[in-house]
Amino acid sequence: MSFPPKNILILGATSAIAQAIARKFASSGTRFFLVGRDAHKLDTVAADLKERFRCETRPYQLDLADNSRHKEVIETAKEELDHIDLALIAHGVLPEQNEIKSDADAVLDSLNINFNSAVSLLTHMSGIFEKQKDGTIAVISSVAGDRGRKTMYVYGAAKAGLSSFTDGLRGRMIEHGVHVLNIKPGVIATPMTKHLKKGLLTSTPEKVAVDVYKAVRRKQDILYTPGRWRAIMFIVRHIPERIFKKLTF
Amino acid sequence: MAIGESWGRTFPASHKLRPRNWAHQFLPENETGETLLAYGLGKSYGDSCLNDGGILMPMQEMEHVISFNRETGILRCETGITLEAILQLCVPEGWFLPVVPGTKFITLGGAIANDIHGKNHHAAGTFGCHVHAMELLRSDNSRTLCTPNGNKDLFNATIGGLGLTGLITWAEIKLKKISSSCIEMESIKVRDLDEFLDVSANSDQDFEYTVSWLDSLAKGRSSGKGVFLRGNHSTDSNRGLEVHSPPKLPWPIDAPNFLLNRLSIKAFNFLYYNKQLGREKRSTVHYDSFFFPLDSVHNWNRVYGKRGFFQYQFVLPFMEGHKAVREILNIISDSGQGSFLAVIKTFGEVKSPGILSFPQPGVTVALDFPNCGKRTRELFDRMDEIVVSNEGRLYPAKDACMSADAFKRFYPEVEQFLPHMDPAFSSSFWRRVHR
Numbered sequence: 001m002s003f004p005p006k007n008i009l010i011l012g013a014t015s016a017i018a019q020a021i022a023r024k025f026a027s028s029g030t031r032f033f034l035v036g037r038d039a040h041k042l043d044t045v046a047a048d049l050k051e052r053f054r055c056e057t058r059p060y061q062l063d064l065a066d067n068s069r070h071k072e073v074i075e076t077a078k079e080e081l082d083h084i085d086l087a088l089i090a091h092g093v094l095p096e097q098n099e100i101k102s103d104a105d106a107v108l109d110s111l112n113i114n115f116n117s118a119v120s121l122l123t124h125m126s127g128i129f130e131k132q133k134d135g136t137i138a139v140i141s142s143v144a145g146d147r148g149r150k151t152m153y154v155y156g157a158a159k160a161g162l163s164s165f166t167d168g169l170r171g172r173m174i175e176h177g178v179h180v181l182n183i184k185p186g187v188i189a190t191p192m193t194k195h196l197k198k199g200l201l202t203s204t205p206e207k208v209a210v211d212v213y214k215a216v217r218r219k220q221d222i223l224y225t226p227g228r229w230r231a232i233m234f235i236v237r238h239i240p241e242r243i244f245k246k247l248t249f
Numbered sequence: 250m251a252i253g254e255s256w257g258r259t260f261p262a263s264h265k266l267r268p269r270n271w272a273h274q275f276l277p278e279n280e281t282g283e284t285l286l287a288y289g290l291g292k293s294y295g296d297s298c299l300n301d302g303g304i305l306m307p308m309q310e311m312e313h314v315i316s317f318n319r320e321t322g323i324l325r326c327e328t329g330i331t332l333e334a335i336l337q338l339c340v341p342e343g344w345f346l347p348v349v350p351g352t353k354f355i356t357l358g359g360a361i362a363n364d365i366h367g368k369n370h371h372a373a374g375t376f377g378c379h380v381h382a383m384e385l386l387r388s389d390n391s392r393t394l395c396t397p398n399g400n401k402d403l404f405n406a407t408i409g410g411l412g413l414t415g416l417i418t419w420a421e422i423k424l425k426k427i428s429s430s431c432i433e434m435e436s437i438k439v440r441d442l443d444e445f446l447d448v449s450a451n452s453d454q455d456f457e458y459t460v461s462w463l464d465s466l467a468k469g470r471s472s473g474k475g476v477f478l479r480g481n482h483s484t485d486s487n488r489g490l491e492v493h494s495p496p497k498l499p500w501p502i503d504a505p506n507f508l509l510n511r512l513s514i515k516a517f518n519f520l521y522y523n524k525q526l527g528r529e530k531r532s533t534v535h536y537d538s539f540f541f542p543l544d545s546v547h548n549w550n551r552v553y554g555k556r557g558f559f560q561y562q563f564v565l566p567f568m569e570g571h572k573a574v575r576e577i578l579n580i581i582s583d584s585g586q587g588s589f590l591a592v593i594k595t596f597g598e599v600k601s602p603g604i605l606s607f608p609q610p611g612v613t614v615a616l617d618f619p620n621c622g623k624r625t626r627e628l629f630d631r632m633d634e635i636v637v638s639n640e641g642r643l644y645p646a647k648d649a650c651m652s653a654d655a656f657k658r659f660y661p662e663v664e665q666f667l668p669h670m671d672p673a674f675s676s677s678f679w680r681r682v683h684r
Contacts, residue, residue, distance in 0.1 A: 016270075016310065040273045048313040052338055191270055191310070 012091025371597030409603030442473025
């Protein structure tokens with residue numbers, strides 16, 4: 001695949017990180033297939049890309065929690081883009097764990113959108129990429145998936161599963177010339193994280209977009225963004241559980 | 250800078266933050282009596298961008314481009330977009346903002362709500378003169394399309410309306426055609442106020458941009474001394490349409506208070522005045538260094554340290570001998586409190602549609618004062634009296650101190666403005682000046 005990618009599929013296109021990534025890759029020759037749940041937001045994002053960069057955009061309204069329509073959306077994207085150079089999985093929710101921790105239905109709902117729907121979409125697109133024999137599949141997981149912790153294990157568990165799935169998929173895709181990128185953002189200031197406390201480590205969607213752009217170009221496997229999270233999570237993973245279980249972050 | 254701070258850092262305020270992300274969103278829910286205010290990048294110096302005890306709606310993430318016609322230069326955007334982002338978008342296409350202030354790090358909404366002016370006020374008027382349309386979201390959940398012809402009164406109230414007429418969700422502006430991103434500029438040393446006024450009057454016809462840096466310590470006969478800058482967009486298309494680069498250095502820490510004193514300011518002023526040897530110098534510079542010299546240092550407000558600082562900007566009508574301007578300049582130089590960031594400019598006749606718009610024909614002076622507490626406020630009181638009695642006015646976007654009485658005398662138009670205010674919107678500034 002030539003860089004930068006021209007035909008781009010984004011699932012969850014109205015998230016702040018997805019918007020920043022789209023703008024980073026956009027230029028006058030880019031064609032976007034943008035999938036999102038809210039038609040208003042989706043049209044806003046599509047118009048913004050089109051007017052800023054003179055690229056082509058195709059908004060496609062769909063609630064990705066509805067797994068039964070995944071086949072159709074992936075096939076339509078393939079048909080319209082012809083060749084998918086870059087597919088980005090960017091949808092997800094960050095539940096307020098304290099509110100849902102005793103509500104099994106709510107926990108399963110969040111797992112469905114953060115894990116089931118993502119792996120279902122990946123499975124549908126894997127065949128297409130296998131045949132294409134090139135392109136990049138990029139998946140936004142999270143540093144929260146690196147270790148289960150008290151305040152975020154529901155979200156973390158879904159992202160851990162998604163990370164494993166993505167890393168395994170990479171092994172399957174490598175012989176077909178397809179690049180699979182696992183993106184692990186730290187705490188990013190977005191509407192999704194508005195209820196979290198922000199600190200010195202908080203970064204921006206624009207910074208994530210710059211890192212993702214480079215990682216796609218270099219065909220990197222796993223991206224911690226901002227980069228310092230690689231070291232932070234190395235330490236977090238190595239704290240003995242008997243200490244870790246008492247930590248409250 | 251933290252959300253909920255203003256540029257001068259003299260007002261601690263606490264807010265409920267309710268960021269806006271999309272133009273189609275409704276206003277956040279508020280409890281009875283709890284008021285709303287939009288907040289852009291917090292570049293207003295005093296309290297006009299704050300709403301202590303109420304809801305602040307950070308707008309920075311609501312910044313989508315809605316349409317951009319590259320042939321006609323008509324641009325419609327959500328109002329959280331920054332002038333910086335607009336320049337990124339339009340300069341490579343041969344368009345420029347019709348009016349720019351001294352920083353590009355403000356939002357479109359802020360530019361409208363403060364009806365900002367720039368170095369081309371004598372030629373182009375204020376920012377509000379170039380707004381074609383905007384949508385206003387009011388607390389009754391209505392959305393009103395305001396243009397210079399349709400819902401004209403609400404349009405005029407919203408231009409320079411300090412964010413008090415509702416939330417401006419998007420706005421459409423007309424850009425200005427350019428053929429290069431460079432400015433052909435001349436800098437001329439002026440010895441005193443008379444010479445400034447002469448050069449200014451002679452430049453207005455042939456130069457789109459004029460402003461003068463002012464030595465705030467110059468006294469008596471040399472008061473008004475400074476370096477006059479004038480320029481035009483270069484018409485040489487070979488110079489290209491390169492956009493500005495991102496800011497380089499953040500100012501790292503709050504500077505200690507003693508850094509700015511009479512001696513250091515005197516030294517700075519001496520160097521600035523004498524950096525060119527001859528009286529006149531011509532050069533071709535990028536628009537970024539011509540319009541936004543301070544943008545290269547992010548957070549330069551920290552140079553004033555933790556105590557914060559004020560900016561005082563007044564306009565006084567043209568009058569024989571300019572006695573009032575001289576009087577104020579002398580008060581400032583005698584006090585020795587003025588800082589090195591001082592500018593003087595003449596405003597022209599172009600009338601803004603804005604009811605509460607600040608600029609009026611005359612001489613405007615803006616300068617910074619480190620916050621020395623009571624001493625500074627007393628100085629402002631003395632200057633306020635002169636401004637009031639000479640039918641001048643102060644600029645709310647810069648103000649932190651004016652009294653309710655002074656406001657009423659500066660802005661008698663406020664009676665016309667009141668019926669258009671949104672009852673659920675307010676600001677710290679408004680509660681201070683309107684009682």
